[in-house]
Amino acid sequence: MTRLILLAVAVLALGGCADLGAKPWQRGTLARYDMQLDCDPVLAGLDDHIYFSKEASSGGRGFGGGGCGCN
Amino acid sequence: MRLIIAVLMLMSATAAGAAELPAALATYQGKLVYVDFWASWCGPCAESFPWLNRMQEKYGADLVIVGVNVDTDAGAADAFLKKHPARFDIVRDPAGRLPELYAIEGMPTSVLLGVDGSVLHKHSGFRAHQTAEYEAAIRAALPREEARK
Amino acid sequence: MQLKRKRLAAATLSLLGAAVAPGPASALDLELPSEQLSKKWEFDTGMLVYSEAGGRVQAVEPVLKATRLFGQDRALTVKAVVDTLTGASPNGAAPASTPQTFTGPSGQGTYTANPGEAPLDDSFKDTRVALSADYVFPVSANGKFSYGLNGSKEYDFLSAGANARYSHDFNQHNTTLSLGLSYEADQISPVGGAPVPLSLMPPPLPPPPPGPEPEPEPEDGEGGSAETKGVTDLVLGLTQVLDPNSLVQFNYSLSTSSGYHDDPYKVLSVVGADGEPLRYVYEARPDARTKHALFARYKRFVFSSDVFDVSYRFMTDDWGVQSSTVDSLYRWNYNDRSYLEPHLRWYTQTAADFYRAALYDGEEATVDFASADPRLGAFSGYTFGLKYGHEMPSGNSWSARLEYYQQTGEREGVPEQAAAGLEKFKLEPDLSAVMFTVGYRFKW
Numbered sequence: 001m002t003r004l005i006l007l008a009v010a011v012l013a014l015g016g017c018a019d020l021g022a023k024p025w026q027r028g029t030l031a032r033y034d035m036q037l038d039c040d041p042v043l044a045g046l047d048d049h050i051y052f053s054k055e056a057s058s059g060g061r062g063f064g065g066g067g068c069g070c071n
Numbered sequence: 072m073r074l075i076i077a078v079l080m081l082m083s084a085t086a087a088g089a090a091e092l093p094a095a096l097a098t099y100q101g102k103l104v105y106v107d108f109w110a111s112w113c114g115p116c117a118e119s120f121p122w123l124n125r126m127q128e129k130y131g132a133d134l135v136i137v138g139v140n141v142d143t144d145a146g147a148a149d150a151f152l153k154k155h156p157a158r159f160d161i162v163r164d165p166a167g168r169l170p171e172l173y174a175i176e177g178m179p180t181s182v183l184l185g186v187d188g189s190v191l192h193k194h195s196g197f198r199a200h201q202t203a204e205y206e207a208a209i210r211a212a213l214p215r216e217e218a219r220k
Numbered sequence: 221m222q223l224k225r226k227r228l229a230a231a232t233l234s235l236l237g238a239a240v241a242p243g244p245a246s247a248l249d250l251e252l253p254s255e256q257l258s259k260k261w262e263f264d265t266g267m268l269v270y271s272e273a274g275g276r277v278q279a280v281e282p283v284l285k286a287t288r289l290f291g292q293d294r295a296l297t298v299k300a301v302v303d304t305l306t307g308a309s310p311n312g313a314a315p316a317s318t319p320q321t322f323t324g325p326s327g328q329g330t331y332t333a334n335p336g337e338a339p340l341d342d343s344f345k346d347t348r349v350a351l352s353a354d355y356v357f358p359v360s361a362n363g364k365f366s367y368g369l370n371g372s373k374e375y376d377f378l379s380a381g382a383n384a385r386y387s388h389d390f391n392q393h394n395t396t397l398s399l400g401l402s403y404e405a406d407q408i409s410p411v412g413g414a415p416v417p418l419s420l421m422p423p424p425l426p427p428p429p430p431g432p433e434p435e436p437e438p439e440d441g442e443g444g445s446a447e448t449k450g451v452t453d454l455v456l457g458l459t460q461v462l463d464p465n466s467l468v469q470f471n472y473s474l475s476t477s478s479g480y481h482d483d484p485y486k487v488l489s490v491v492g493a494d495g496e497p498l499r500y501v502y503e504a505r506p507d508a509r510t511k512h513a514l515f516a517r518y519k520r521f522v523f524s525s526d527v528f529d530v531s532y533r534f535m536t537d538d539w540g541v542q543s544s545t546v547d548s549l550y551r552w553n554y555n556d557r558s559y560l561e562p563h564l565r566w567y568t569q570t571a572a573d574f575y576r577a578a579l580y581d582g583e584e585a586t587v588d589f590a591s592a593d594p595r596l597g598a599f600s601g602y603t604f605g606l607k608y609g610h611e612m613p614s615g616n617s618w619s620a621r622l623e624y625y626q627q628t629g630e631r632e633g634v635p636e637q638a639a640a641g642l643e644k645f646k647l648e649p650d651l652s653a654v655m656f657t658v659g660y661r662f663k664w
Contacts, residue, residue: 021394022464025141025170031112042266057543060515060533062471065459069393071196
C-alpha cells in the first residue's frame with residue numbers, strides 16, 4: 001500500500017515538472033511512427049486477446065500522449 | 072505615435088520586441104515579415120503551405136513570407152518541399168535558434184513582424200477553418216491603401 | 221533513417237499525395253491537405269494464426285480496421301474481428317490412473333482421456349465476431365475526446381459495450397493526462413443451460429439405441445437459461461515526454477465486474493485419498509471481481525535509428541490473483557525501409573484463492589468457490605518473438621511476426637488429504653503455443 005502511494009506521488013510530481021520534455025521544434029523524433037505509444041494497434045489488439053484468453057490479467061495499457069504535439 | 076511605440080519596444084526586455092531582426096532574417100529588415108516555423112514531421116504544416124503560397128501571391132508587394140525550417144535532417148525538409156512546394160523564401164534553422172528567440176509554443180507557429188521588427192501577431196497551430204483570422208491579422212498590418220483593396 | 225527514404229518516395233509519388241512524414245500523436249496520419257482530394261482512408265489489416273501444442277486450441281483471427289479522416293483532427297474508426305477456434309481445451313478434471321470419459325456440453329459425443337493425462341474437451345468449436353466503432357475529435361487546443369461502441373457474438377455469448385475517453389495536454393504537449401471509462405454487458409447462454417455451481421456432473425450418456433436419428437439439441441443456449449455479467453472499467457493515465465528522444469507513460473486501471481463469472485463447461489475432480497476421481501462437480505466462482513492494475517512504460521530512440529520499448533504491469537484482484545508482466549521490444553531499423561523487432565515478454569501470476577487442482581471427497585459440500593481452470597492457476601509465461609516490417613515506396617507497409625509462448629505451471633490447490641495420492645500426476649497447468657501474425661497497412 002505504501003508503495004502504491006509513493007508511486008502515485010512520484011507520478012504526480014513528474015507531471016508538475018515543466019522543465020521535462022522537448023521544445024515544440026524538437027519533436028521530430030517523437031513524431032516518428034515507431035515512437036508512438038500505439039504504433040501497430042491491430043497487433044496490440046491481437047496480443048491482448050491472446051493473453052486475456054490464457055491468463056487471469058488483462059489490459060493495463062493506456063492511450064494518448066507523445067507524438068509531434070502539433071496544433 | 073509610432074516613434075514612441077518603437078522607443079518603448081526598444082526599451083523592453085523581451086528579445087521579440089527588439090527592433091533589430093536576428094542575423095538569419097537580417098535581409099528582411101524594414102519589411103512586413105510573416106515568419107512561419109515548419110518541419111517535415113508536422114502534419115498541419117503540410118496543410119498550411121498552399122495557404123501560405125496564396126497569401127504570398129496576394130500580398131506579394133507588401134508582405135514577405137519566410138518559412139523557417141527546424142528539421143535537424145535536411146533531407147527530410149527537402150523531401151517535404153518537393154511534395155509541398157513553397158513559393159516563398161525558406162530559411163534553414165536546424166539548431167533551433169529562431170524558434171527559441173521568438174519563444175514559440177507549438178508547431179507550426181506564425182509570427183508577424185512589423186517593419187520595425189516588432190512582433191505584431193503570433194499564433195500557434197494551423198487550422199484550415201481559421202485562415203480568415205490569420206489573413207485578418209495580415210491585413211491589419213498592411214499599409215492603409217493596400218488593406219482597402 | 222526513416223526520414224531519408226521519404227526523398228525517394230516523394231519524388232516518384234508526389235501526385236498521389238502519399239504520406240511522407242511520420243504522423244502525429246497517434247497511428248492516424250492527419251497530414252492530408254483538406255483542400256485536395258487526397259487519401260482520407262487508412263486501412264490496417266492483420267491476421268493471427270495461433271496453434272497450441274498437443275492438439276489443443278487452434279485459432280485463426282483476421283482483423284480489419286478502417287479509419288476515415290475528416291480533417292480538423294476528427295476521425296472515425298471501425299474495426300471487425302473474426303475469431304475461429306477449434307481444438308481441445310482442458311475441462312478442469314485432474315488426471316487419473318484409468319481412462320476418463322466425459323460427455324460434451326451439447327449432450328452429444330463423448331471424449332476420453334488416457335490414464336495420466338489431463339482430460340481435454342475437443343468438442344469445442346467456436347466462431348466469434350466482434351465489431352467496434354470509435355469517433356475522436358478535439359474539444360479545445362489541448363483536449364481530445366472520443367466515444368465508441370463495441371459488441372461481440374459467439375454461439376453461446378453476446379456482449380455489448382460503450383466507452384468514452386478524454387485526454388488533455390499540458391506543458392506544450394509534453395504532459396498528457398487521460399481518463400477512460402467503459403461499460404460492457406455480457407450475456408452467457410451455455411449449451412444445455414448454466415449448471416448449478418458445485419453440482420454433480422452427470423455421468424456420460426450411454427450410446428443411443430439403434431434406430432432413427434434423434435432430434436439434435438439446439439447448438440446455442442436457447443433451450444437453457446441465460447446468465448449475465450456487467451463489467452465497468454476506468455483508466456487514468458499520465459504520459460510525459462522526458463526529452464526529445466524519450467517518453468514515459470503511467471496508467472492506473474480499475475475493473476469491477478458482477479454477475480456470472482463461472483465457466484459453465486469446466487468441472488473439478490472430486491478425489492479420494494488415493495487421488496482417483498470419485499465424481500465430478502461443476503466449478504463455482506464468486507459473482508463479483510475487482511481488479512487493480514498499475515502500468516509503466518518507457519520508450520526511447522537510440523543509436524539515432526532504433527527504438528527501445530519496455531513496460532511493466534502489476535495486477536492484483538480480490539480473487540487472490542497477483543500478476544507481473546514485463547514486456548520489451550527493440551525495433552532495429554536496419555535500413556530506411558525495413559526493420560527487425562525482437563520481442564520478449566515475461567509473465568507470472570499467483571493462483572486465485574479458490575483455485576483447486578482437485579477437491580477432496582466431501583469438500584464440494586463445504587467450499588464456497590472452487591475452480592480448476594488453468595487460467596486461474598499459478599504459472600509463469602515467456603513469449604519470444606521476432607517481427608519483420610517493410611515500408612513500400614507508396615507509403616503502405618506490411619509486417620510478419622513469429623512468436624512462441626510457453627506457460628509453466630506451479631503445483632497449487634492440491635487438497636492435503638489427497639496429496640499423497642495425487643503425487644503421481646502432473647497437475648500443473650502447462651501450455652505452449654506458436655503465434656504467427658501478418659499485417660498490412662495502406663491508405664486510400
